[in-house]
Amino acid sequence: MGLLSVNGICKSFGGLAAVSDMSFEVSNGQIISIIGPNGAGKTTVFNLLTGFYECDEGSIIFREEEISNLPPYEYVNKKLTRTFQNLKLFPNMTVLENVLIGYQSCITYSRLDAILNTRKKRLGEQKAREKAMEVLQSIDMEQYAMEKCSSLPYGVQKQLEIARAMVSDPQLLLLDEPAAGLNPQETEQLAVFIKGLPAKGYSVLLIEHDMSLVMSISDYIYVMDYGKLIAQGVPEDVQQNEQVIEAYIGRGGFKHVIGS
Ligand SMILES: Nc1ncnc2c1ncn2[C@@H]1O[C@H](COP(=O)(O)OP(=O)(O)OP(=O)(O)O)[C@@H](O)[C@H]1O
Numbered sequence: 001m002g003l004l005s006v007n008g009i010c011k012s013f014g015g016l017a018a019v020s021d022m023s024f025e026v027s028n029g030q031i032i033s034i035i036g037p038n039g040a041g042k043t044t045v046f047n048l049l050t051g052f053y054e055c056d057e058g059s060i061i062f063r064e065e066e067i068s069n070l071p072p073y074e075y076v077n078k079k080l081t082r083t084f085q086n087l088k089l090f091p092n093m094t095v096l097e098n099v100l101i102g103y104q105s106c107i108t109y110s111r112l113d114a115i116l117n118t119r120k121k122r123l124g125e126q127k128a129r130e131k132a133m134e135v136l137q138s139i140d141m142e143q144y145a146m147e148k149c150s151s152l153p154y155g156v157q158k159q160l161e162i163a164r165a166m167v168s169d170p171q172l173l174l175l176d177e178p179a180a181g182l183n184p185q186e187t188e189q190l191a192v193f194i195k196g197l198p199a200k201g202y203s204v205l206l207i208e209h210d211m212s213l214v215m216s217i218s219d220y221i222y223v224m225d226y227g228k229l230i231a232q233g234v235p236e237d238v239q240q241n242e243q244v245i246e247a248y249i250g251r252g253g254f255k256h257v258i259g260s
Pocket residue numbers: 013016018036037038039040041042043044045085
């Protein structure tokens with residue numbers, strides 16, 4: 001069943017076409033990747049999907065609803081959540097507190113409830129903590145709940161960032177280079193972690209430079225270069241695609257990450 005359908009989206013900055021006529025699909029339960037050399041327009045696609053930028057053209061249909069160019073506050077509770085290219089955790093807060101930040105958009109009590117510490121506010125807080133713990137348990141991280149975020153190994157911090165995105169109950173998780181900065185062993189653990197997400201009810205749209213990760217977990221791959229879609233297919237086909245190999249080699253020495 002179609003979850004996300006992106007049709008011909010475009011975004012220019014001044015004279016630069018960062019994203020140009022980009023189309024792709026994500027179905028329920030899939031892990032779909034967007035790859036491409038630096039500056040290809042991948043993060044801009046995420047920014048368009050989540051309302052950080054407005055599309056110049058094109059449409060974004062999510063859960064059968066047009067969502068392109070909604071005002072940013074309307075994206076709250078749209079059941080798609082992202083992580084960022086650079087880790088954005090609060091190092092001095094606990095793991096639980098970091099996850100709770102992801103729940104902010106689900107809070108239903110008012111500021112007045114908070115000031116007066118009403119029953120509604122206390123129940124709301126309890127629900128938030130329960131949900132955060134539930135997410136941590138579902139990914140075997142509950143033992144870290146009270147630890148300071150900065151004390152965790154970097155690979156676990158990356159998983160925590162994804163956990164924070166999971167707590168608002170999204171149907172689609174947008175992950176922007178989750179393996180950046182990880183060593184091969186941590187990357188392998190992350191691959192297992194991401195591969196397990198569809199079984200937990202999350203579809204995944206992944207931006208990633210680590211080709212071993214992309215090729216091992218993706219159901220389907222879209223390849224961008226200079227803002228455009230230059231190829232698409234299952235991992236085996238994309239690995240063999242001449243245009244893809246050329247795009248990576250053209251940016252200097254990426255050959256080793258594709259296939260061989
Ligand atoms: N806010 C902005 N203002 C001007 N130019 C921008 C802006 N955001 C992105 N760009 C430009 O758009 C192009 C695509 O950038 P984008 O960040 O989407 O690439 P990317 O594929 O995510 O690259 P990387 O793999 O390095 O993260 C780049 O040339 C970038 O400089």
